[in-house]
Amino acid sequence: MFSRRFILFSVFFVLLSATLISLVLSGKHPRPVAQGAGSLVLTLVGPLQHGATKMTQWAGSLWRIYFDSVRQARENDFLRKELALAREKENEYLELALANERLRSFLNFREGEDREVLVAEIVGKDPSPWFKTFIVNRGRRDGVRPGLPVVVPDGIVGQVVEVAGRYAKVLLITDRMSGVDSLVQRTRARGVVKGSGASFCSFSYALRRYDIAEGDVVVSSGLDGIYPKGLRIGWVDGVIRSDDGIFQDVRIQPFVDFERIEEVMILLLTDEEDVDDMESQEEPLP
């Protein structure tokens, strides 16, 4: 009935008319038209869009997380190295602070002393359990000679017994062969501090009538010609007065911790000072 050409033209005009009507109407009243089909599309496509957006964001964040992780791992490595360096520095500063503290105490002691003092570092110790000696890095070239007293601010360490060019051997007061003529500071009771081969000493030849109590400080008397008068040695750790004999057994705990000292001071006494010390004798008080 209708030719094919007629149908095509009709469809063309209907579509053109619908387009024009739609454009004219939506230009005047945009909302009412959009609320129908537009809302349906929004309802249907919105969730998909939302999902796609989330997917994109997630993928993006995943990518970012990966790069962040790589960056953070690098940063972590860097910070770890920084931390290790900082710790190393801190330890170094701590060591310096401790050395500073020790040397400051040495300096304070040195200022109190009118004698010449030589600071020496301990470089070795006795290989035998029987003897108590140190090797220090000062010797004949520094003016060290046998018989010089060795001290730290805490008290007497010992005396120099052997000297080489750059090194010297120091016999500690805890060695069996060591002896220091001493006084109990409170009562001026006299005796000889002798080493025991262990970490403590004994106060020998102290008469039983002398008043010696636990906690008393023992100092050098200056009568042995080696140690100047008044240097601290240790404190009385125990006193035993037996019924027989004329002496009492007194145990002395040295002020110096021989296991922990790293530096010592050698008192460079002249022969005249030695003689002066010998002359300044003192009577013990009963």
Next chain:
Amino acid sequence: MTLFLHYSVLSFFTLGMTVFFTGYPICSPMLVYVVYLGLDADFVPGLVLILIAGFVLDGLSGGVLGVYLFSFLWIFCMIRWLGGFLRATSPFFPFLAVLAGILLENLFTILSLASRTHGEGLFSDAFRFVALQVITAIIICPLLLTLFRKMQGFLFRQTRSKSTLSDFFSGRPM
């Protein structure tokens, strides 16, 4: 072992005994080394090495000169002499030599101290030191001897001296 290696071992033990593990009453590794030299080294180089070792340790120690020197010398000569007619490959032979060394070292020390001090507490200390040194020698002696021989075998490809700890305890010749 070459002379250089011997000197390295001597230096290592000397440093160990005077800087790192000082004054502990343990079996001296140098004594085990002297026993090893007595058993395995040639007479003249061994003698020179033990004289050096003894002299160095005596020089660093607060005792009289000769405590280490003569105890090492006695042990070295005793091992060489006894090795001539005793079964020196027995596992107990080096251990007994180390024990003898410990006793000699402490005996010489006590003699030197007794002549110079009052000697209070000498024997109690000697008993304690010897006991601890013997106990540590049980561990140190086979370990060090095996180590020395392994090192020697490794350096000079001596198949004969493939010794192990089990060889030491089982009595097989090392």
